Amino acid sequence: MTDTQQWVAMGYIKGVFGIKGWLKIAANTEYSDSLLDYPEWQLRKDGKTLTVVLEAGKVMGDELQVKFEGIDDRDQAFSLRGYTIEIPRESFAPTEEDEYYWADLVGMTVSNKSGIVLGTVKNLMETGANDVLVVEGEYGQKLIPFVSQYIENVDTGNHTITADWDLDY
Known part of the structure; x- marks a missing residue:
């Protein structure tokens, strides 16, 4: 290897x-x-x-x-x-469509729909109901549920995530 x-x-x-x-x-x-x-x-x-x-x-x-x-x-x-x-x-085994390994999400840049960079995924948390992205950046720490209601797009090629998440959430 x-x-x-x-x-x-x-x-x-x-x-x-x-x-x-x-x-x-x-x-x-x-x-x-x-x-x-x-x-x-x-x-x-x-x-x-x-x-x-x-x-x-x-x-x-x-x-x-x-x-x-x-x-x-x-x-x-x-x-x-x-x-x-x-x-x-x-x-690792291949993932299904809209499935991701946590290891692939950590380090991705997260922006909101307005194009504002919220930060970088530092970790994920299991809450029982769903996983939560722990995003840290210029605007502090954001905890964003990793569900389709808030996650618009995950672009593994460009290492970016677009979220429906405002700065004051």
């Missing part, structure tokens, strides 16, 4: 499970077992990067547990605690 590809943080290793090298994972995905779709993960912590291959994985309750090739005991597994899990963006 090339160094130019975009890696997306998808969770982190939160602890060990048992004595045979199994790890507990905190997944930042809609479904915790989605990470099992990717056979190779990049782990990153304190400037150090490791590539690991998934040997096995399972969901126990709401917790994802995985085993990497070559990590066969608790001490080896414990040394991976705190690493961020990254997946190459190019390996």
Whole structure:
């Protein structure tokens, strides 16, 4: 894999499970077992990067547990605690029309229908009812529901979003 590809943080290793090298994972995905779709993960912590291959994985309750090739005991597994899990963006499944990965929306410039730049998408929040764009810019922080009522257009090619959102909202 090339160094130019975009890696997306998808969770982190939160602890060990048992004595045979199994790890507990905190997944930042809609479904915790989605990470099992990717056979190779990049782990990153304190400037150090490791590539690991998934040997096995399972969901126990709401917790994802995985085993990497070559990590066969608790001490080896414990040394991976705190690493961020990254997946190459190019390996994500294609989206349906009007569906977007959060990783693709972060960093986009958001303007309103009048052409005023509201800022840049810094993050998204789940509210239960819908996702919300966290936009930061010259006019402060704006929380814009990511629903068709407020989002006029998402232009992935130009990295822009047009929203029906006034400055005083």
